[in-house]
Amino acid sequence: MTKELTNKDKVEAGLPRRRRxxxxxxxTGMIATAIGIAFLAVFFATLIGxxxxxxxxxxxxxxxxLTAEQIAPGGELDLAYADFDGLVRTALRKEFPExxxxxxxxxxxxxxxxxxxxxxxxxxxxNVDLIGTTQxxxxxxxxxxxxxxxxxxxASLDASLRPLSDxxxxxxxxxxxxxxxxxRFNAALFTNGDSREPELAGIKGAMMGSFFMLVVTIALSFPxxxxxxxxxEEFAPKNRWxxxxxxxxxxxxxxxxxxxGLLGLAVFINWMSLPRSAPLVGGLVLALxxxxxxxxxxxxxxxxxxxxxxxxxxxxxxxxxxxVFHHVMPLAMPGMLTxxxxxxxxxxxxxxxLLMIGMIAFIVDVPGGFTDPSTALPVQIxxxxxxxxxxxxxxxxxxIIVLLAFLVLxxxxxxxxxxxxxxxx
Amino acid sequence: xxxxxxxxxxxxxxxxxxxxxxGAAAQSGRDYVYIVGSSTVYPFxxxxxxxxxxxxxxxxxxxxxxxxxxxxxxxxxGVGVNYPDITNASRAIKASEVETCAKNGVTxxxxxxxxxxxxxxxxxxxxASMMLSRxxxxxxLAKKVPGDNAGELVDNPYxxxxxxxxxxxxxxxxxxxxxxxxxxxxxxxxxxxxxxCTTVPWVKALQKSDENQYKVICHTIREDGAFVExxxxxxxxxxxxxxxxxxxxxFGFSFLDQNREKVKGATIDGVAPTFxxxxxxxxxxxxxxFFYVKKAHVDVIPGLRGYLxxxxxxxxxxEEGYLSDRGLIPMPExxxxxxxxxxxxxxxxxxxxx
Numbered sequence: 001m002t003k004e005l006t007n008k009d010k011v012e013a014g015l016p017r018r019r020r021x022x023x024x025x026x027x028t029g030m031i032a033t034a035i036g037i038a039f040l041a042v043f044f045a046t047l048i049g050x051x052x053x054x055x056x057x058x059x060x061x062x063x064x065x066l067t068a069e070q071i072a073p074g075g076e077l078d079l080a081y082a083d084f085d086g087l088v089r090t091a092l093r094k095e096f097p098e099x100x101x102x103x104x105x106x107x108x109x110x111x112x113x114x115x116x117x118x119x120x121x122x123x124x125x126x127n128v129d130l131i132g133t134t135q136x137x138x139x140x141x142x143x144x145x146x147x148x149x150x151x152x153x154x155a156s157l158d159a160s161l162r163p164l165s166d167x168x169x170x171x172x173x174x175x176x177x178x179x180x181x182x183x184r185f186n187a188a189l190f191t192n193g194d195s196r197e198p199e200l201a202g203i204k205g206a207m208m209g210s211f212f213m214l215v216v217t218i219a220l221s222f223p224x225x226x227x228x229x230x231x232x233e234e235f236a237p238k239n240r241w242x243x244x245x246x247x248x249x250x251x252x253x254x255x256x257x258x259x260x261g262l263l264g265l266a267v268f269i270n271w272m273s274l275p276r277s278a279p280l281v282g283g284l285v286l287a288l289x290x291x292x293x294x295x296x297x298x299x300x301x302x303x304x305x306x307x308x309x310x311x312x313x314x315x316x317x318x319x320x321x322x323x324v325f326h327h328v329m330p331l332a333m334p335g336m337l338t339x340x341x342x343x344x345x346x347x348x349x350x351x352x353x354l355l356m357i358g359m360i361a362f363i364v365d366v367p368g369g370f371t372d373p374s375t376a377l378p379v380q381i382x383x384x385x386x387x388x389x390x391x392x393x394x395x396x397x398x399x400i401i402v403l404l405a406f407l408v409l410x411x412x413x414x415x416x417x418x419x420x421x422x423x424x425x
Numbered sequence: 426x427x428x429x430x431x432x433x434x435x436x437x438x439x440x441x442x443x444x445x446x447x448g449a450a451a452q453s454g455r456d457y458v459y460i461v462g463s464s465t466v467y468p469f470x471x472x473x474x475x476x477x478x479x480x481x482x483x484x485x486x487x488x489x490x491x492x493x494x495x496x497x498x499x500x501x502x503g504v505g506v507n508y509p510d511i512t513n514a515s516r517a518i519k520a521s522e523v524e525t526c527a528k529n530g531v532t533x534x535x536x537x538x539x540x541x542x543x544x545x546x547x548x549x550x551x552x553a554s555m556m557l558s559r560x561x562x563x564x565x566l567a568k569k570v571p572g573d574n575a576g577e578l579v580d581n582p583y584x585x586x587x588x589x590x591x592x593x594x595x596x597x598x599x600x601x602x603x604x605x606x607x608x609x610x611x612x613x614x615x616x617x618x619x620x621x622c623t624t625v626p627w628v629k630a631l632q633k634s635d636e637n638q639y640k641v642i643c644h645t646i647r648e649d650g651a652f653v654e655x656x657x658x659x660x661x662x663x664x665x666x667x668x669x670x671x672x673x674x675x676f677g678f679s680f681l682d683q684n685r686e687k688v689k690g691a692t693i694d695g696v697a698p699t700f701x702x703x704x705x706x707x708x709x710x711x712x713x714x715f716f717y718v719k720k721a722h723v724d725v726i727p728g729l730r731g732y733l734x735x736x737x738x739x740x741x742x743x744e745e746g747y748l749s750d751r752g753l754i755p756m757p758e759x760x761x762x763x764x765x766x767x768x769x770x771x772x773x774x775x776x777x778x779x
Contacts, residue, residue: 106745118479154686161550161686196472196751273507277487362471364478364485365457373457373487383490386658388468388683388752393660 051397209374216283225294261353297339462496462513483728563621679752
């Protein structure tokens with residue numbers, strides 16, 4: 001031993017190594033974050049790249065003569081049997097007088113969606129006085145025309161390799177030159193229920209289904225979850241039983257969601273004989289699913305209220321119930337609400353349990369209540385992703401964008417609630 | 426935050442929730458047609474349902490996609506508004522299912538054959554066209570194949586298509602297909618695999634002497650990675666074929682029809698998977714599609730009769746009907762009119778024939 005090392009020497013000797021470790025650790029963290037963000041960016045970019053075009057849709061401007069003979073023969077209008085498709089066809093033929101022969105006409109008619117006839121029917125139903133006039137209307141084209149206009153079908157390919165014939169492409173080109181084709185906002189996507197015609201398919205039915213389901217879910221899981229949390233945190237004796245309950249609640253939060261679907265099928269549908277495919281049952285199942293999440297979040301929020309508040313209230317003579325409802329709950333409310341909103345956003349994105357209770361179904365009519373058959377947004381996405389029609393691919397992405405937008409909004413709401421209402425001690 | 430208001434809010438939501446759950450328990454009559462069943466028939470049945478719903482005063486039928494087996498299970502559970510009126514199927518009803526039905530009071534079932542669906546083996550459009558025989562398919566995909574001596578079985582030794590048949594290209598066998606739960610898989614195994622399997626004389630002889638063994642040989646697909654279960658989503662298989670020029674995929678004709686510029690179908694026994702060849706019955710791997718109706722429901726559920734009429738109308742399932750646009754292969758005209766007459770009279774399935 002020559003010279004005694006001082007503490008300072010020892011520290012200084014190790015310093016470069018410690019600094020290196022620190023830098024390395026920071027760099028690892030930054031790389032991890034960057035990778036995460038890169039994945040997210042790729043995900044959003046492909047999603048928006050694929051789905052953005054679904055928010056517009058190709059429409060054709062046609063001068064449609066609403067002749068009384070064709071839709072109200074004998075002067076009597078019967079909407080169910082009036083030939084609105086015939087009106088559209090007459091208008092198309094007028095545009096292309098040279099088209100003759102049955103097969104050729106069929107090809108021509110296929111440029112327009114079957115929704116064109118329905119659009120005119122709705123128009124006439126709204127205003128009967130239009131009969132006999134000529135209206136200039138923007139009518140939806142068929143999905144194949146739409147795909148061509150959006151560049152998803154390559155017109156330069158051999159005719160046997162594309163769903164449109166040379167003749168049809170010729171008509172489309174001449175319509176385009178005449179300014180009769182235009183891409184406009186695809187309102188149908190938000191106002192229609194499901195459809196097997198991609199150009200008519202919308203997510204309103206699925207959105208309403210999801211909405212009704214979430215109403216049932218929040219109405220059940222929030223009060224029950226909060227009540228359970230208050231009891232467990234403030235009133236329940238701490239013994240083996242309450243430990244057991246606590247362990248089970250934490251376990252329940254980790255149970256795969258499909259299990260809740262099976263439970264819902266067995267209990268709500270088979271035993272209580274509630275209707276299949278109903279938002280009510282979906283909501284009940286999702287309530288079971290979100291309950292543990294809400295209980296855990298609410299208990300954490302209640303625990304975070306300092307004991308001094310309770311003690312002060314007790315000291316002033318408040319009963320335990322008064323302490324809880326007058327002091328603890330208002331202070332814990334932001335945390336509870338945040339938990340509820342996060343639970344709801346989980347419920348909104350959930351599809352597995354809904355498959356078990358019959359919500360994976362084709363439902364055109366927009367549901368108007370809790371027991372009407374309906375689907376939910378994630379299930380609609382699943383159904384569209386499996387459709388053979390090409391145009392559903394972009395609509396699938398569009399539906400995902402809408403679902404993500406709702407999720408972002410809900411999570412944002414959670415953040416805002418926390419920021420604005422949170423108390424700091 | 427006022428505390429009283431809080432308490433009221435919490436309890437009123439609880440009460441609303443309770444009222445909701447009890448109110449709905451009393452489910453009354455149903456005013457829409459309720460259909461379950463095969464995911465293969467789903468794209469066709471939904472088109473009919475939608476046209477029917479839009480064109481009539483009735484509500485649009487509700488169609489659940491449950492798979493053929495799942496559909497029969499729900500269908501056979503009983504008679505009444507809580508049970509489906511119709512189940513779609515990509516195969517005929519089994520005797521055991523008819524029995525289950527009968528046990529639950531579902532005695533009169535009307536079988537409606539709606540047309541054909543071809544099953545194709547496709548690869549990417551830029552890859553070499555493939556000409557297969559059913560024997561090639563069996564040899565390439567079976568778990569055990571017949572050995573050199575009659576009666577001998579060996580684990581499938583073939584690695585490339587050329588090993589199976591020297592005229593085929595020397596690329597690794599890689600086929601993406603549906604999982605065992607799928608009706609497409611059942612039909613593929615029965616039509617393509619079994620068709621190839623019977624070209625081996627001693628296996629064909631087994632059909633009479635030891636049917637179980639025969640089925641094991643003909644119906645078991647290899648599990649060593651040459652056949653990849655790609656899930657139920659056929660769009661995904663199409664995408665994978667585009668990415669991998671050496672892979673082949675098995676899916677329904679409608680997906681080939683919609684993706685004509687991306688994938689092409691292999692000829693099987695010299696017949697290409699085209700609309701006309703499938704309709705003529707020339708293409709060997711095609712199967713009939715069905716739906717089954719409960720006779721007891723027909724005049725009880727509003728719109729059920731109308732839905733049947735729409736489905737069996739020429740504008741729907743005819744040669745130029747809207748279903749053929751979606752890839753459903755129509756039946757010959759006489760068969761169509763026979764089935765349509767059957768539906769009009771609601772002639773139930775006779776249990777003996779099954």
